[in-house]
Structures are given as C-alpha cells and as structure tokens.
Amino acid sequence: MSARDAGHGSTLSDLEIRVRALETVLVEKGYVEQAALDQLVEAHETVIGPHIGARAVARSWLDADFREALLSDAASAIAPLTFAGRVGDQLIAVENTPDVHNMVVCTLCSCYPWDVLGLPPVWYKSFAYRSRAVKEPRAVLADFGVTLPPETTVRVWDSTAETRYLVLPMRPAGTEGWSENRLTKLVGRDCMIGVGVPADQAVG
Amino acid sequence: MDGVHDLGGMDGFGAVEAEEDEPVFHQPWEGRVFALSMTMGARGVWNIDMGRFGIELLPPEVYLTSPYYERWFRRLENLLVEHGLVDRDEIANGHASRAGEAQGTATFTARDVGRVLARGSFVRTEAAAPRFASGDRVKARNIHPHSHTRLPRYVRGHVGVVERVHQPNVFPDSLVRGEGEDPQWLYTVQFEGRELWGEDAEPGTSVSVDAFEPYLEPA
Numbered sequence: 217m218s219a220r221d222a223g224h225g226s227t228l229s230d231l232e233i234r235v236r237a238l239e240t241v242l243v244e245k246g247y248v249e250q251a252a253l254d255q256l257v258e259a260h261e262t263v264i265g266p267h268i269g270a271r272a273v274a275r276s277w278l279d280a281d282f283r284e285a286l287l288s289d290a291a292s293a294i295a296p297l298t299f300a301g302r303v304g305d306q307l308i309a310v311e312n313t314p315d316v317h318n319m320v321v322c323t324l325c326s327c328y329p330w331d332v333l334g335l336p337p338v339w340y341k342s343f344a345y346r347s348r349a350v351k352e353p354r355a356v357l358a359d360f361g362v363t364l365p366p367e368t369t370v371r372v373w374d375s376t377a378e379t380r381y382l383v384l385p386m387r388p389a390g391t392e393g394w395s396e397n398r399l400t401k402l403v404g405r406d407c408m409i410g411v412g413v414p415a416d417q418a419v420g
Numbered sequence: 421m422d423g424v425h426d427l428g429g430m431d432g433f434g435a436v437e438a439e440e441d442e443p444v445f446h447q448p449w450e451g452r453v454f455a456l457s458m459t460m461g462a463r464g465v466w467n468i469d470m471g472r473f474g475i476e477l478l479p480p481e482v483y484l485t486s487p488y489y490e491r492w493f494r495r496l497e498n499l500l501v502e503h504g505l506v507d508r509d510e511i512a513n514g515h516a517s518r519a520g521e522a523q524g525t526a527t528f529t530a531r532d533v534g535r536v537l538a539r540g541s542f543v544r545t546e547a548a549a550p551r552f553a554s555g556d557r558v559k560a561r562n563i564h565p566h567s568h569t570r571l572p573r574y575v576r577g578h579v580g581v582v583e584r585v586h587q588p589n590v591f592p593d594s595l596v597r598g599e600g601e602d603p604q605w606l607y608t609v610q611f612e613g614r615e616l617w618g619e620d621a622e623p624g625t626s627v628s629v630d631a632f633e634p635y636l637e638p639a
Contacts, residue, residue, distance in 0.1 A: 231490060235449040237514030238497065239456060241506055245520035248459045248528040255533045256458060257451035261444045264537065304539030306586065323428030323572050325472055326488070331538055335454070337442050341488045344433040350574060350627045351429045351617055359436045370625045374428065376570045377606055377630035378542040378589055406438070 263299045265334035266405035269382055271297050272332070273408065274399035276309075277387040287311060290382060294332055303331040304380055310373065311384040312410075317368050318383045319357070319410030321349035322375040329380035333405060340409065350374055360411045383410040390417035421473075421566050422573060424480040429574040429617070450489040457496050458536045463524035465503050468540075469592040473568035474499050544603035546588035551605065551633055556582045558609055559639040560631065568596040571635040575627075579639040580611035583628060591632055604632040 242248050272294050276283040285293040290309040295302045307329060310318040322328065323346050328336040339345055348356050353370045357363070364370065373381045385407040391399060406412030427433075445451040461471060474495035475483070483491060500506040503523070510517050552558055560575040570592050586606040594602035610628040613621035 231493065232447070232449040234511075235452050235456075235493060238493075238500075238506075238511060239452055240514055241510045241516050242456060242460065242500075244516035245506065245510075245518075246527050247463065247505065247520055248456070249530060251530040252459060252528050252533055253452060253455040255530055256455040256536065257445070259533065259537060260454070261451070265444075298538070300534060300538040302538045305541050305543055306589075308584075323574075324426060324570060325475065335444055337438065338446075338488070339436050339438045342433070342436060343427055343430075343484070345436045347427040347430040347433050348436065349428075352622055353625055354622045356436055360438065366624060368624070370622070371610075372625065372627040373608075374572065374627060374629045376572060377586075377592075377632070378539075379586060379606070379608070379630045380539075 259299070260335055264331065266332075266403075266408065267400070268294070268298050268334075269329070269332040269405075269408045270400045270403035271396070272309075272382070273384055273403045274396045276384055277391075277399055278396055283384075286384070294382075298331055300331065304329075304378070306377075306379040307332065307382060308379055309382045309384050310371075312386050312413075314386075315367075315369060316371050317364050317410065318371050318373065318381075319349060319353055320373045320375060320381040320383060321346060323347070323350055324376060327375040327380065329382055332382055333408060337405070357411060360406065362411065362413060383408050385412075385414050388414045388416045421476055421568065422564055423476045424483050425476045426573050428572045445489075453489045453493045453496065457492050459528040459532075460496065460500065460505075462528060462532065462536050463505075465505065465524040466499055467595050469568055469596040470598075471495065471499065472592075473596050476568060542589045543587045544590060544601060546603045546605065550585055550607075552582045552585070552607060552636065552638075554582050554585055557639040558582055558607075558631075558636040560609070560629075561635055561637055563635070565593065567593065569593050569635075571631060572629060574616060575609075575611060575629055575631075578611055578615050580609040580615065580628070582607050583610045584608040586630070589632070591634070593632075593634070604634055607631050607633070607636065609636065 243250055276286050286309045290307040291303050291305050326336055326341040350372050353372050402414045404412055407414050475491050505521055559579045562577045588603040589606045590601040591604045608628050609631050610626050613625035
C-alpha cells in the first residue's frame with residue numbers, strides 16, 4: 217500500500233482499543249464465542265493460503281486430464297485439494313499461453329479467490345492496483361518486474377460478481393521430469409493473480 | 421452508487437508496492453476485525469451486498485484515508501447499529517448493556533467455523549432463457565443508481581463481446597435493498613482496451629467484467 221493509501225495512521229492504537237471493545241460487546245451479547253474468532257484467525261494464518269492453488273497449477277502441468285477438468289470446472293477439480301474440501305462454485309481457471317497473459321483485479325472492492333489463495337496481499341487491495349490494473353496493465357506488470365513481448369495480449373479480468381479467477385501460469389523451461397512437489401514450490405501467489413511468472417530453471 | 425470505491429481507471433494513486441513475505445494480518449486487531457465481520461455476517465441479518473454497500477457508504481474522505489481493515493471495522497459498527505444488534509452506547513462503553521437480539525442464527529461457536537471457510541453459493545436456477553449468447557456484441561448500459569451496483573463506471577456506455585455465459589446468480593442490486601434474490605443471468609463481457617480508453621489505451625490489452633443481464637443491452 218502506498219503512502220497515499222494512508223496505511224499507517226497514528227490512530228492505530230486507538231483503533232485497537234475500539235476493536236477490543238466491540239469484540240467484548242459482541243461476546244457479552246452472546247453473538248459469538250471467542251474460541252470461534254481465534255480459530256478463524258488461525259485458519260487463515262496457517263492452513264488456507266496460496267499453496268492450495270500452487271498444487272493445482274503444478275498438477276495441471278503434469279496431468280492433462282486434471283488440466284482439462286480445471287479449465288472446465290475449477291471449483292470441482294480443486295475442491296479435494298482445499299482445507300474445507302469445497303470451494304465457491306464459480307471458480308474459473310484461465311490459462312496463460314504465449315499469446316495471452318491473464319491478470320485478475322477487483323476494481324470495486326477486493327474480491328479474491330480466498331479458498332484457494334488465502335486472503336489477498338495489501339497491494340491487491342490497494343487503490344493503486346485497483347485503479348490502474350484495468351487501464352495500464354502493462355505498466356502495473358512493470359511495477360512487478362514483468363515485461364511481456366508486445367505480441368502477447370494482456371487480458372484483465374475484473375471480478376465484479378461472485379465469480380473468482382485463478383490464473384494458470386505457463387510451465388517454466390528447464391523443469392522436465394520435476395515432481396509435483398518440486399513444481400509446486402515454483403508457483404508463487406503473484407503468478408496465480410497474473411502479476412508474476414514462474415522463473416525459468418537452469419537446464420542441466 | 422458513483423462512489424470513490426469505483427476506482428477502475430482513475431489516476432494518481434502511485435505505483436503498486438508489493439511487500440516481501442507479507443503476513444496475513446499485520447496487527448492482531450486486523451485478524452479480530454476479519455473474524456468478527458465473518459461471524460456476524462454468517463448470522464444472516466445482512467447479506468454480502470449490504471456488507472459491500474456498507475463500505476461504499478463510508479464518507480469518501482474516510483474511505484480514502486482508512487486502511488482496509490479499518491474500513492471493515494467502521495462498516496461492521498454501522499451495520500450492527502443499523503440492524504439493531506448493538507446500540508451506540510454499548511460501543512462507546514465497550515460492554516453490553518442489554519441482552520443480545522434473537523434475529524439471525526444462534527451464537528457463532530467454534531463448531532460453526534467450517535461454515536465460513538468455504539464460500540457460499542450464489543448460483544440459482546432461472547426458468548427464462550439467457551438473452552445473450554457467447555459472441556454477441558453488447559453495450560454496458562449507462563446507469564447511475566444511487567444504490568449499490570456491480571457495473572463499474574469505466575465500462576458504462578461501452579461495447580464489448582459476450583465471452584462466457586455463466587449460470588444465473590443472485591442479483592446484488594436487488595439483494596442490497598432487501599428485495600430478494602431476483603436471480604439474473606451473468607455474463608463475462610470483454611472490452612478492447614481501445615474501446616475503453618481510446619488513444620490512451622496500452623496496445624494489445626483487453627478487460628472483462630462479469631455483468632448481470634440487466635446491465636446489458638444489445639449493441
């Protein structure tokens with residue numbers, strides 16, 4: 217988040233006190249148990265994250281049938297790989313090719329495929345990304361150090377409804393014969409949002 | 421509403437700055453706000469679009485100067501008061517003065533956590549056939565409702581091509597008013613960069629939005 221997004225105000229400790237107060241009120245009124253809050257925070261800090269999407273991507277590089285299943289109905293294909301065993305029913309996998317590079321944004325809020333990538337990073341929620349991704353995606357990619365050939369079309373998906381998008385990056389060169397586990401480690405979160413590409417590996 | 425939340429295409433927000441090895445929550449209070457919002461949302465007193473509208477209704481200067489989870493926190497306080505679940509004096513005192521209201525589901529306990537770890541379903545069956553098919557040229561309608569809508573300003577009045585026909589989905593513009601789900605067909609509509617941004621478009625770029633049928637007209 218840039219300084220313009222006012223990420224770190226002096227009201228922080230004030231806010232912390234207010235949040236604690238509201239939590240106390242809601243627990244005292246019997247709306248929620250503290251243990252449930254603890255578990256929700258912990259689940260998002262420890263078990264739900266981009267490793268879920270990364271495994272699906274790696275598998276799609278190795279298994280053509282899985283790739284087909286992912287592209288035709290990503291929600292069903294990925295569900296067994298997730299913590300909850302199910303995902304929102306409108307997950308859509310979009311594949312990068314030498315001709316098309318896909319990139320995902322939510323200009324209106326910060327919609328993001330939580331169940332396969334975890335909670336979004338601050339930059340994804342930033343006003344800079346939300347405003348610029350649809351108008352100058354190549355410039356945004358440059359902020360991430362990604363330069364695409366001019367003949368590669370950049371295709372931006374604005375998540376304006378309850379559909380969620382997962383980008384399938386291209387398999388990097390030099391990974392022939394790699395196992396699913398080894399490939400999974402190459403797939404960073406940013407690749408699956410479409411602002412990164414997995415690095416080619418040295419051959420030999 | 422034509423609010424500051426509708427950011428697509430605006431200038432002046434600077435570079436996108438990614439943080440190395442970013443934690444899920446930067447401060448403990450962010451995690452608490454997240455969990456409180458999820459659990460109170462699961463109570464079912466308001467729906468997801470009332471929640472989104474709650475953020476859009478924050479004063480523009482608050483929206484633009486508050487970090488993400490502060491916007492969530494302010495939204496939560498407002499929704500709780502608006503729907504009568506909490507009173508302002510209780511928020512100010514930091515303690516409950518009255519027993520909880522019965523509306524919505526019962527106490528959210530640890531056993532309920534699994535319910536909110538996967539997204540709900542927004543797909544509905546709809547008897548009528550979709551009005552548009554893949555490949556159809558459509559124009560995003562020039563609408564400016566004061567209420568919540570999911571058609572961003574930057575595509576309104578522009579012509580695109582239907583790329584995918586999804587299933588009918590609950591309609592945010594109706595849900596937000598508490599007027600029911602009113603399911604509508606949903607389409608991915610792709611716009612060429614040049615159509616949206618004219619001469620200033622980057623070459624070789626296109627953008628799609630997911631648009632509900634009432635947002636579209638034949639082009």
